[in-house]
Amino acid sequence: MDSYIKRIDIALQNHTGGxxxxxxxxxxxxxxxxxHHxxxxxxxxxxGIEELTLELPRDDKTKYRFPCKLLFEKGCSIQSLCLYSCAFRPDLGACSFRNLKRAYFSLHVNISIYPWFNLFEYARKELPTVAPNVETLFLMSANEVGYFYPRIFQPxxxxxxxxxxxxAIVGPRNYGFGYxxxxxxxxxxxxxxxxxxxLHVEESAKEPYPLVFNPKYLKIHLLPEHSHQSIKHVTVTGFCHKQEPxxxxxxxLENATSLQCLTLDNRIRGFGKDLVACITQDTGTRDYQEWWNNFGVKERILHFFRREFYPKSDWEAYCSYVAIRKYIIGRVPSSVELKIPVVPSDEIISRLSKVESELLKD
Structure with a gap:
C-alpha cells in the first residue's frame, strides 16, 4: 500500500499545474x-482542473466524504464530476458548483445522502441549488425505496x-420503487x-405474468398536464410489463409535444456488476442465478423458465412485447418513431401465448 501511495504522490507532483x-x-x-491521503x-x-473522477471501494463500511467545501474554497472550476461510492453532502449556502455541466453520481450500495432516503429525491431537491448549471446528469441507485417518495408533487x-x-435503478432491493x-x-x-x-430498469421490476389492466383507471391521469416542448428522445431499457412504467x-406520449423517437428495450444494459454486487451483499449468495433460484418468483413459473424452449429472456421479451402491442403502439403519434430492439419470433409468440393462457387459467 505504501508503495502505491508514494507513486501517486510523485505522479501528482510531476503533473499538477494549470x-x-x-x-x-x-x-x-x-x-x-x-x-487523509x-x-x-x-x-x-x-x-484548475475541469474533469474529476473519484472511484472508491463500494464495500467499505466507512464511506469517504467528498470534500465539497474544499473544492469551493479552492475556486472550483470543475465542469465534469463523477463520483462512485462516497458520501456527497454539500452544505447548502457553503458550497456551489456553478461551473458544473456534467454530473455522474453512482450510488452503488450505500452512498450517504442523509437525511434523504433516496438518491433521486435528493438530487431532485438539492442539486438545482448546488449545481444550477448542470447540463448532463447521470444517477445510478441501488437503494431507491418508492414508498418514501412524497405522494404530492411539490415544486x-x-x-x-x-x-x-x-x-438507472439497479438491484433486487427496489421492489417498492415500482409503484x-x-x-x-x-x-x-x-x-x-x-x-x-x-431510464434503465433492472431485474427486480420484472413480473412473472403478462400485464393486464384497464387503461381507463390510470394514476397518471391524476397528474396535471404539462407541455414538455424540448424532449426529443426517450429510451427505456429493461422495459418491463408492469402498469407503472x-x-x-x-x-x-401525451405531454412531450416535440418527441421524435421512443425506444423500449426489454434488455438490461451495462449494470451487470452492480446488480450482482447488490444481490450478493443483500442475500449472501454468490451470483444472480443463485439469488433468482432462492428468492425469485414462484416455482411454477420457474418451471417454464428452466425448460430449454422457454428461456427466461424469451418470456420477458414476450411479456414486454405484449404490453407494448396492447397498450402503447396505438398511442404513439405518427410523427414519433417507435423502436423495439427485441421482438420475439412468431414461433416464440405462438408457444408462449399458450403458456400465458395456461397461467391465466390457473
Whole structure:
C-alpha cells in the first residue's frame, strides 16, 4: 500500500499545474486507503482542473466524504464530476458548483445522502441549488425505496440548463420503487430544456405474468398536464410489463409535444456488476442465478423458465412485447418513431401465448 501511495504522490507532483484539466482517481481496490491521503491528493489536483473522477471501494463500511467545501474554497472550476461510492453532502449556502455541466453520481450500495432516503429525491431537491448549471446528469441507485417518495408533487428548484438526463435503478432491493415511477415526472417538469431522457430498469421490476389492466383507471391521469416542448428522445431499457412504467410512457406520449423517437428495450444494459454486487451483499449468495433460484418468483413459473424452449429472456421479451402491442403502439403519434430492439419470433409468440393462457387459467 505504501508503495502505491508514494507513486501517486510523485505522479501528482510531476503533473499538477494549470495545463492539467482531467484527473481520474480509480481507487476501487484500495480498501485500506485513509481519508487523509485522498484529501491530500484532491487538494493537490483540484486547482484548475475541469474533469474529476473519484472511484472508491463500494464495500467499505466507512464511506469517504467528498470534500465539497474544499473544492469551493479552492475556486472550483470543475465542469465534469463523477463520483462512485462516497458520501456527497454539500452544505447548502457553503458550497456551489456553478461551473458544473456534467454530473455522474453512482450510488452503488450505500452512498450517504442523509437525511434523504433516496438518491433521486435528493438530487431532485438539492442539486438545482448546488449545481444550477448542470447540463448532463447521470444517477445510478441501488437503494431507491418508492414508498418514501412524497405522494404530492411539490415544486422545488429547476434544472434550467439540463439537456441530458439518465437514471438507472439497479438491484433486487427496489421492489417498492415500482409503484412510484410517476415520481420521475418531477424530473421532467423541473427540466424545461431537457432533450434526452434515458431510464434503465433492472431485474427486480420484472413480473412473472403478462400485464393486464384497464387503461381507463390510470394514476397518471391524476397528474396535471404539462407541455414538455424540448424532449426529443426517450429510451427505456429493461422495459418491463408492469402498469407503472407503462403509465410513465403514456404521460410522455401525451405531454412531450416535440418527441421524435421512443425506444423500449426489454434488455438490461451495462449494470451487470452492480446488480450482482447488490444481490450478493443483500442475500449472501454468490451470483444472480443463485439469488433468482432462492428468492425469485414462484416455482411454477420457474418451471417454464428452466425448460430449454422457454428461456427466461424469451418470456420477458414476450411479456414486454405484449404490453407494448396492447397498450402503447396505438398511442404513439405518427410523427414519433417507435423502436423495439427485441421482438420475439412468431414461433416464440405462438408457444408462449399458450403458456400465458395456461397461467391465466390457473
Amino acid at each position: 495545463w492539467v484539466k482531467r484527473f481520474r482517481f480509480e481507487l476501487q481496490f484500495f480498501h485500506e486507503l485513509s481519508a 485522498i484529501n491530500h491528493w484532491l487538494d493537490a489536483a483540484i486547482p 422545488h428548484g429547476r434544472f434550467l440548463h439540463l439537456k441530458y438526463l439518465e437514471l 412510484q415511477y410517476t415520481y420521475l415526472v418531477t424530473f421532467l417538469r423541473a427540466s424545461p430544456v431537457l432533450e434526452t431522457f434515458i 407503462v403509465e410513465l410512457i403514456f404521460y410522455i
